[in-house]
């Protein structure tokens with residue numbers, strides 16, 4: 166308030182004051198008037214502070230100056246008023262004094278120079294005091310400035326340190342950011358691991374449940390086991406008893422096996438004796454039924470005897486004066502089968518002979534007779550079980566008997582072959598291509614054919630398959646040449662090799678079961694036979710008559726047996742010798758117009774029947 170009043174004073178006084186003094190007053194107070202309108206300068210407060218409390222510590226003033234310079238200045242300026250007011254002789258004379266002085270100056274008489282000088286001296290002293298105070302303020306400010314400069318230097322140092330610190334922090338921050346990234350990755354991993362853990366925990370729980378159930382099961386099983394163990398202990402006792410029993414039974418079985426073997430050997434001996442008594446070559450006669458049914462008048466088969474057959478022929482009187490005469494031709498064979506005999510009946514008679522093949526004897530069975538007399542039917546038969554012929558039945562019997570003998574320690578190997586002899590040349594019926602076949606005789610008198618298929622067989626079905634193949638190959642050849650099968654011999658051979666290694670005596674046998682379907686035996690009618698037919702007939706007749714010759718040579722124990730005169734006898738020599746059992750079927754056609762051929766066949770068969778070929782001995786080593 167005082168300052169405002171003071172600032173207005175020079176303005177008012179300028180109009181009133183004398184030119185000389187008013188200029189000084191104007192210079193003195195004009196800045197003060199400006200100061201009230203302008204913002205206070207920064208250093209003012211310090212001056213004011215120094216004036217108000219010069220005894221106050223400079224630090225407080227410094228702090229005030231640094232922190233709030235503008236406001237402080239304001240406060241200091243306001244505070245300066247009273248201090249000046251309290252200054253006594255400055256304010257009093259300037260305020261009221263101004264009024265007074267002004268009034269005094271204006272009231273001083275122009276001549277009152279002394280008064281004016283006094284006023285001027287008062288003013289002068291005021292100014293001096295003010296200058297002194299300003300100088301003191303200046304000194305304080307200088308000190309403060311030095312302090313501030315030191316402070317600024319410190320601050321700069323601090324700033325620099327802070328910056329370095331910031332740099333360090335930034336680096337640390339970078340490191341920390343890296344660590345943060347790692348942490349984030351680790352966190353991600355942690356999350357996935359937590360999930361996995363949760364999953365595993367679930368599984369673990371499931372496993373625990375499973376384990377619990379297994380533990381329960383185990384407990385149950387343990388209980389069962391203990392029960393079983395006690396049962397087992399009981400059973401072990403029983404087993405021991407049974408083992409002892411089995412031991413004694415084994416001993417008994419061994420003894421019985423030995424006995425069985427002795428009996429088996431005895432059976433074989435007796436079987437052979439029976440065969441010998443029956444003759445090593447036997448002839449069965451079989452009469453085919455008439456094609457249209459009915460009974461044949463010229464063939465008589467006495468009902469009481471199944472060994473006789475009589476052919477009756479009525480001869481007309483040439484002159485007509487005498488009665489017609491009847492000639493009977495009677496033949497006796499080991500067995501005669503009438504037209505009603507079944508395939509089964511036929512086989513029963515020869516099954517004993519087939520058994521001989523397993524007992525170590527060569528066996529040969531062949532069918533002789535004119536074309537259409539029933540040779541193929543007898544040997545092969547039809548494919549149905551009831552009408553099956555000798556070959557399939559013999560094969561079945563052989564394999565069944567071999568299986569039974571297997572229980573007594575016998576092991577058998579079988580080899581099958583099927584060959585056709587046509588026009589004195591050989592054909593492999595188990596092979597479709599053409600091959601050069603040659604009959605060879607080894608040093609140990611074994612007869613083999615070079616290039617022939619010898620098929621290893623282990624069961625009946627395999628053999629039947631081979632027979633079917635042979636028939637197929639034979640019928641193919643038949644289509645090329647009419648009625649070829651009637652004009653060729655077919656020879657089925659089953660080589661049997663048996664070993665009994667289980668006993669002290671090693672029994673080994675090698676035999677052949679030979680089943681032959683001969684060519685038609687009808688004689689050659691010279692006028693009708695020409696070219697190929699003539700050649701065929703010559704070959705057939707030659708081989709069949711040589712068969713007869715060989716058999717009678719064997720019967721009369723001649724030194725030389727002409728086996729090599731025909732392929733048939735050469736091939737069958739092992740089965741026709743003294744070491745074999747031979748069965749011949751003579752097949753008869755019942756038609757009257759076959760009378761001549763029938764008589765011829767029966768005569769041939771009768772000759773064979775009369776032969777007694779030496780005693781056969783088993784092929785055992």
Ligand SMILES: Nc1ncnc2c1ncn2[C@@H]1O[C@H](COP(=O)(O)OP(=O)(O)OP(=O)(O)O)[C@@H](O)[C@H]1O
Nearest residue numbers: 453454535536537538539540541542543650651685
């Ligand atoms: N005992 C029989 N019972 C019924 N039918 C038979 C009998 N014997 C033969 N036959 C029939 O007579 C016909 C001629 O028989 P088969 O073919 O066996 O004579 P084959 O002597 O073998 O003649 P080939 O010399 O031409 O071969 C055939 O149809 C056959 O089925």
